[in-house]
Amino acid sequence: MRVALFITCVNDTLFPGTGKAVVSLLRRLGCEVDFPAAQTCCGQMHVNTGYRDEGVRLARHFTEVFAGYDAVVAPSGSCAAMVREQYPKLVRPGSRGATAVAEVAPKVHELSEFLIDVLKVDDVGAYFPHRVTYHPTCHSLRGLHLGDRPTRLLQNVRGLELVELPAAQECCGFGGTFAVKNPAVSAAMGADKVRNVLGTGAEVLCAADNSCLMHIGGTLNRQRTGVRIMHLAEILAATEEAQ
Amino acid sequence: MSAREEILAKVRRAVAGAPETSVPRGYRMSNQVSDLVGLFAERVDDYRAVVHVVPAAEVPGRLAELVGERRMIVPEGLPADWPRGIGGTSVAELDAADGVLTGCAVAIAETGTIVLDTGPGQGRRAQTLVPDYHLCVVRADQIVSGVPEAVARLDPARPLTWISGPSATSDIELNRVEGVHGPRTLEVVIST
Amino acid sequence: MSSTFLGMPGSFPKNAAKAVQNSQLRYNLRKATHTIRGKRANVVGELPDWQELRAAGKAIKDETLRHLDRYLVQMEEAVTRAGGHVHWARDADEANRIVGELIKATGETEVVKVKSMATQEIGLNEALAAQGVTAYETDLAELIVQLGDDFPSHILVPAIHRNRAEIREIFLDKMEKVPEGLTDEPRALAEAARLHLRERFLKSKVAISGANFMVAETGTLVVLESEGNGRMCLTLPETLISVVGIEKLLPAWRDLEVFLQLLPRSSTGERMNPYTSMWTGSVEGQDFHLVLLDNGRTDVLADEVGRQALRCIRCSACLNVCPVYERAGGHAYGSVYPGPIGAILTPQLRGMSSELDASLPYASSLCGACFEACPVAIDIPEVLVDLRAKVRHKPAERAGMRVAGWILNDQVRLAKAQRLATRFRKLVPKRLPGPLSAWTDTRDLPDIPEESFRDWWERNERA
Known part of the structure; x- marks a missing residue:
């Protein structure tokens, strides 16, 4: 199967390792991966901060770049939710933009959705001998309704001990520009999330969104906790041979 | 332009061209409950009201026991063999009484609710409010399974009071405690 | 005589910053909202329909x-x-x-x-x-x-x-x-x-x-x-x-x-x-x-997106599940309608001309817990985002977002910006200046990688 990787601007710029992990994972599972070079950003930051015109331009760009692919995979619940849930609200019903969105949006999958729903695998043959806890990010949980897809994948990783995160469904406090517009509340939410993470005794905090992980991880680092953050793709890409 | 005309005009302008809607009613209109009396008794008990399930023939005797020495308000329209009460409709008289004995219009098993509609044997609304003790008799055939059936049985032209347990408040740390302004004790006799 | 909120100064972030320092308030709110969350979940779960x-x-x-x-x-x-x-x-x-x-x-x-x-x-x-x-x-x-x-x-x-x-x-x-x-x-x-x-x-x-x-x-x-x-x-x-x-x-x-x-x-x-x-x-x-x-x-009714706020039956389930409300408290919203519903209702009823009212649509991480709890399915995040587009933005922010939009709208510009960041990655301070200090006050920045993903792909895969 030929799939297009939508890396997302945050991963592209700050977390290239996640992109490399997606490529190696999908190839291991027999996919042909393409990276449309013209891709940039889904427009979520602009739309959600109140800059709809800029956001709509980016959305238009996205639908042009990814038109014609059978499947688009994004290692981000938040960006996938933006395309699938919010794009249809940005366009006028019956407009050309609406047609373009209706064409592309349903083909955009968050990574764990793509693995389980499209490729029909919940054991990707990974090996990761560590104690891991998983934070379901808000947009993957309540936007995409990923349910237990990510944890099913993690449970089937050889050597991995998955420990439950208390109050897992609570927002970490990132929220895009919320983190800088309401820093006090954002930090208080992050501190509570970190406390819960530390309580699990996990070595690694995993999630399907690097943006949230950047916020929680930034707090974990500032507190010198020693807990690492890892994107779901990076754990699923890890194999025994690679260790 | 009057306030009425202005508000109505603004509403009409605001919704002009808005899409029409239809209401999906896919929820349960009634529930399969094998033991209505049992469920109702359990749910009333959950509110920390006192519940007695009593065969119809024994109700007068049991009421007499429960009333005991209390000076009760007993509205008109109740069976002749039930305890006699004192009259009273003024606030002062009601405040001086020890309690009130009534029947009801309908009861809801799923929510443990009693509804009064000021019909025979239920008195005016103040009569079931001011006295601190409310003894209410529910006939088994008055119990319905859920809210939709109760709404269908009631007459909106009558003043209605839905009662689910004794008066209570959750205003202190969102914890429910019983006993504020309404009757602090609710005792329910289910006549079977 | 209780006081009225009308004409209250401040903004949500400022009010909230004070509130989160109040540990008694944090404790009271946490206890109360968590109690009610559990009770609500039980009785809602009881109904199959x-x-x-x-x-x-x-x-x-x-x-x-x-x-x-x-x-x-x-x-x-x-x-x-x-x-x-x-x-x-x-x-x-x-x-x-x-x-x-x-x-x-x-x-x-x-x-x-x-x-x-x-x-x-x-x-x-x-x-x-x-x-x-x-x-x-x-x-x-x-x-x-x-x-x-x-x-x-x-x-x-x-x-x-x-x-x-x-x-x-x-x-x-x-x-x-x-x-x-x-x-x-x-x-x-x-x-x-x-x-x-x-x-x-x-x-x-x-x-x-x-x-x-x-x-x-x-x-x-x-x-x-x-x-x-x-x-x-x-x-x-x-x-x-x-x-x-x-x-x-x-x-x-x-x-x-x-x-x-x-x-x-x-x-x-x-x-x-x-x-x-x-x-x-x-x-x-x-x-x-x-x-x-x-x-x-x-006026709210005339707004195609915002009118759904009028479905509200004032149950306050959205407040009780909101992580922002739990930490900021109700007073920070400066309105009789606090919490998520207040953040969409108050600016629509009062307008967004004051600093406080203009800050309310941003008083949310858009986590969606409110929408999920709402018994009349008000899509509060949707209305928040819609209101944010109607707020008068500060000029500096507007300029910054325009530039960001311009860079992000083109792969070449984006790649150039990434290479610039990569080249100076060692020079990024641990504490950022200006509004971005809001990030680094409590969190470390992630390390900027040696190479963006797109450059890595170009180097390894395109050939």
Whole structure:
């Protein structure tokens, strides 16, 4: 199967390792991966901060770049939710933009959705001998309704001990520009999330969104906790041979 | 332009061209409950009201026991063999009484609710409010399974009071405690 | 005399920053909201048809709003037919004037009140005070707020920010007759409130209420409550004046079968609240007046996205599940409508010209917990995002977002920006200057990688 990787601007710029992990994972599972070079950003930051015109331009760009692919995979619940849930609200019903969105949006999958729903695998043959806890990010949980897809994948990783995160469904406090517009509340939410993470005794905090992980991880680092953050793709890409 | 005309005009302008809607009613209109009396008794008990399930023939005797020495308000329209009460409709008289004995219009098993509609044997609304003790008799055939059936049985032209347990408040740390302004004790006799 | 929020200075981030430092407040709110979350989840989980009820609730409210003109007229006719009087108020001033005149006609100078969001919204107590009328709040939490000369901080439990010890202090300080040896047991505090208000209930001639629902078909008003203070006010006084927002209508009597399931379970987390009163027109000889209040609602109705906020039945489930509300508290929102629903309702009712009101649409991480909990499916995140697009942005932010948009809209520009960041990656300070210090005050920045993904792909895969 030929799939297009939508890396997302945050991963592209700050977390290239996640992109490399997606490529190696999908190839291991027999996919042909393409990276449309013209891709940039889904427009979520602009739309959600109140800059709809800029956001709509980016959305238009996205639908042009990814038109014609059978499947688009994004290692981000938040960006996938933006395309699938919010794009249809940005366009006028019956407009050309609406047609373009209706064409592309349903083909955009968050990574764990793509693995389980499209490729029909919940054991990707990974090996990761560590104690891991998983934070379901808000947009993957309540936007995409990923349910237990990510944890099913993690449970089937050889050597991995998955420990439950208390109050897992609570927002970490990132929220895009919320983190800088309401820093006090954002930090208080992050501190509570970190406390819960530390309580699990996990070595690694995993999630399907690097943006949230950047916020929680930034707090974990500032507190010198020693807990690492890892994107779901990076754990699923890890194999025994690679260790 | 009057306030009425202005508000109505603004509403009409605001919704002009808005899409029409239809209401999906896919929820349960009634529930399969094998033991209505049992469920109702359990749910009333959950509110920390006192519940007695009593065969119809024994109700007068049991009421007499429960009333005991209390000076009760007993509205008109109740069976002749039930305890006699004192009259009273003024606030002062009601405040001086020890309690009130009534029947009801309908009861809801799923929510443990009693509804009064000021019909025979239920008195005016103040009569079931001011006295601190409310003894209410529910006939088994008055119990319905859920809210939709109760709404269908009631007459909106009558003043209605839905009662689910004794008066209570959750205003202190969102914890429910019983006993504020309404009757602090609710005792329910289910006549079977 | 409780205070009013109107003209409150500050902004949500500033107010919230102060609130999160208040550990007592944080503790009280956390305890209360987590208690109610558990209760709500239990009683909602008990109903197998919750989602069907929710869909029906949403649709019934949409139908009400779509033909609000028709239902208002129908309501007016039904109430009038049943011996009641209907008044229409365009705004707060008009409503306050109508209520003041009605009270004046009775010759009374004291009135008792059932907890009502609409009368808080219009500042009725303050307006009546200016006309020489004292309004006594009778709901326990409202009483705590009123006695403490405080602001409400929650829709359902306005004194949620106070714990039992603080409530005891307020009672000892402000009540005329306090039972001897008053402890901070909730039962004892409730008993103190009973004694404090009993006499007033029994002698009051005029009461003021709101309503949870009005049924257009029958002219019936519905008030849900717990303590019995509502029944006291609605039943005993000779005159009853109800001030109700025009969006509180339901088309038909049977629609109550939906809302009497949705509201108690969403709000206090009970299968049913202790008392619900329903009355139609003038009952048992009482003189009844209904004041239909607009006060900005028709403007909200005109907004295609924002009008869904008018579906709100004031259950406060969205507050109880909101991580931002839990930490910032209700006062930070500077409105009688705090929390997620307040963040979309207040800016629509009041406009966004003040710094505070313009900051409210941003008082959310868009986590979506509110939407999930809402019994009438108000997509609060959607409305927040829509309002953010209508806020007047600060020039510096606007410029920054324009530049970011320009860079992100083109792969070449994006790649250049990435390479620039990569080249100077060692020079990025641990603490950023200006508004970005908001990030680095509590969090480390991620390391900027040696190479962006697109450059890596170009180098390894494109060849």
